[in-house]
Amino acid sequence: MATIKLSEKNKDFFENVYAVVREIPEGRVTSYGAIAAFLGAKRSSRMVGWAMHGAGSMPEVPAHRVVNRNGYLTGKGHFNDPDEMELKLKAEGIQVTDDRVVDFNVVFWDPATALSL
């Protein structure tokens, strides 16, 4: 169990990330960079990934819908079960081949376009 100590400052960033991820509709995916950019920290895509790491304790955060800009399921190994990510995506109608989202450009969901600040 990872004891996540959320400092007030980080809490804000983490919650922003979670809020965006929660808005990802089923059958769609987005990228760490897109979320980071939407939050105004486009160069901190790594922090988004770190936020997802904490999201493991956040059941309501569909982290499986977040992949890298290449459409690869880079974070699959961080789930409880590595296959869980691919499985969930397929269950939502997203085709996954060789750990990569098929038609990534089509199912891609851009928070900057779908959401408003």
Added chain:
DNA sequence: AGCATGACGAACA
């Protein structure tokens, strides 16, 4: 306090 790492991304060769 300093060094190494990381669910990434963009730039460069």
Added chain:
DNA sequence: GTGTTCGCCATGC
């Protein structure tokens, strides 16, 4: 188009 390097910034040792 592929491979390598740097930047980003929080976390862990």
